[in-house]
Amino acid sequence: MSSDSLFTRLWNNISHLGIEDTKEENIIRNRQVILTNQIAISFVILFTSSVLLNFFVIHSKHPNVRALLNSLPLLILLFCLYLNYRKKVTASRIIITMALPLIIFSEIMYYKIFINIITVISLTDFLTPRSLIFMNLLFPLILFNVRHEKKLFFMSIAINLICIVSYDLFHYINNYTIHEASLKDLSPFFLIIQFLHSILLFAAFTFMQKINSEHEQSLKEVNTKINIMNADLEHLIIERTNKLNRIKNELETFLYRSSHDMRSPLTTLKGVSMAGRTLTNESEIMTLFDYADKTIKSMDKMLHKFSSVGVLYQNELEIEKNIDLTKIIDDIKNSFAEEIKEKGIDFQAKISDNISLSGKKQYLKIILFQLIENSILFSNSTNPFVNITVSKTDRSIQIIISDNGMGIDEKYHARIFEMYFRANEHSKGNGLGLFVVQKAIEVAGYSISFTSKPGEGSTFVVECGLVE
Numbered sequence: 001m002s003s004d005s006l007f008t009r010l011w012n013n014i015s016h017l018g019i020e021d022t023k024e025e026n027i028i029r030n031r032q033v034i035l036t037n038q039i040a041i042s043f044v045i046l047f048t049s050s051v052l053l054n055f056f057v058i059h060s061k062h063p064n065v066r067a068l069l070n071s072l073p074l075l076i077l078l079f080c081l082y083l084n085y086r087k088k089v090t091a092s093r094i095i096i097t098m099a100l101p102l103i104i105f106s107e108i109m110y111y112k113i114f115i116n117i118i119t120v121i122s123l124t125d126f127l128t129p130r131s132l133i134f135m136n137l138l139f140p141l142i143l144f145n146v147r148h149e150k151k152l153f154f155m156s157i158a159i160n161l162i163c164i165v166s167y168d169l170f171h172y173i174n175n176y177t178i179h180e181a182s183l184k185d186l187s188p189f190f191l192i193i194q195f196l197h198s199i200l201l202f203a204a205f206t207f208m209q210k211i212n213s214e215h216e217q218s219l220k221e222v223n224t225k226i227n228i229m230n231a232d233l234e235h236l237i238i239e240r241t242n243k244l245n246r247i248k249n250e251l252e253t254f255l256y257r258s259s260h261d262m263r264s265p266l267t268t269l270k271g272v273s274m275a276g277r278t279l280t281n282e283s284e285i286m287t288l289f290d291y292a293d294k295t296i297k298s299m300d301k302m303l304h305k306f307s308s309v310g311v312l313y314q315n316e317l318e319i320e321k322n323i324d325l326t327k328i329i330d331d332i333k334n335s336f337a338e339e340i341k342e343k344g345i346d347f348q349a350k351i352s353d354n355i356s357l358s359g360k361k362q363y364l365k366i367i368l369f370q371l372i373e374n375s376i377l378f379s380n381s382t383n384p385f386v387n388i389t390v391s392k393t394d395r396s397i398q399i400i401i402s403d404n405g406m407g408i409d410e411k412y413h414a415r416i417f418e419m420y421f422r423a424n425e426h427s428k429g430n431g432l433g434l435f436v437v438q439k440a441i442e443v444a445g446y447s448i449s450f451t452s453k454p455g456e457g458s459t460f461v462v463e464c465g466l467v468e
Helices: 003-015 024-056 063-085 089-115 123-135 138-143 150-173 180-277 283-312 325-335 337-343 361-377 410-415 433-444
Strands: 346-351 385-392 397-403 447-453 457-463
Touching (some): 024 063, 089 150, 180 283, 325 337, 325 361, 337 361, 361 433, 361 457, 433 447
Parallel strands (some): 346 385
Antiparallel strands (some): 447 457
């Protein structure tokens, strides 16, 4: 890699410290960051060269003092680069346009007052510091937007003018005079040098402006391309989202209708089983009918869960007021009447007065059905009970379903709402009940909590949060 390309890459990397994304609203800010970085690095090079020259040029007056004085603005400029890196471009611009001129002016005054106390000076000794101070007037013109940053612009201009006037007044008050020999010998040459210096300075800043203008244009082009790509990507995302929603709706409809369609032949099979029992009294055949009935009942429960999942995502369900929780619980109790009687479960429901609940009734039916089914399915063999309590709290309606069934080990508590998860390998459930409950809770905007211990039973608390 050539030294030119290395310098170019280094220059570009430093120039772009603190650059944000290429959105159109950031273009002006990014240009200010680039200009601030370029001015800072240019003067870092200038002051670094000055420090090195003062240390190693033997005939320089007070080289150590000059080097140390030049080190302070060098550190200030490096700090400005750091501020830009931290995206604090306004602070770095204020330092360069206001603090840096004051520091340079103070150092020049310090050198003239305490180090070089001679009052008869050469033209070079007078004009060189003055041109350095005067040159700082360019920075506010370059770094501030006069239309939007008038206060900062005029403050920086005022500070620089005060430095220039103070420099001239200092020489006038202290009776500084220009040495005739230096005026005669150096005047034409020095004026030419100052003129060339001004041209080079103007050319340098013009070149920087040109580069930055080209960079700004490229940023706009890149931003336009990015906006087009974003628009295309957004259109693609919307199209794919709509496609996924269509597929999701189709699957939900398929699941809901299929579960209903499949329950029809199960009902027929159940009827055939009941009719078959009237035609024979043989124990072996009756045992087969018992197995068939259990299988039919198990499949019917599974299809009921599939149907419930389909119901959860039906947007056409209406919100009902004054939902009759007593009727819902009684209907569920009647659907499990056979199991309750067979297991001898003490089923109690207590609903407080003045309960007024609004919402989608199907969600509540699904939640209560699955929780009550679990309590009955995993009931204890000794004095089993299922207690349901509905009460009103300050912020919600609370439904508590408790039992003294098998209970759930604490190590499985975090997983009981997972699909097809079974906390007990001997469980007769299909692992969908609590999964369906969790989905219904999420869709309805309710909350659920539970406590459970093996051998002691479980208590589920549903917070409806829909108090009128």
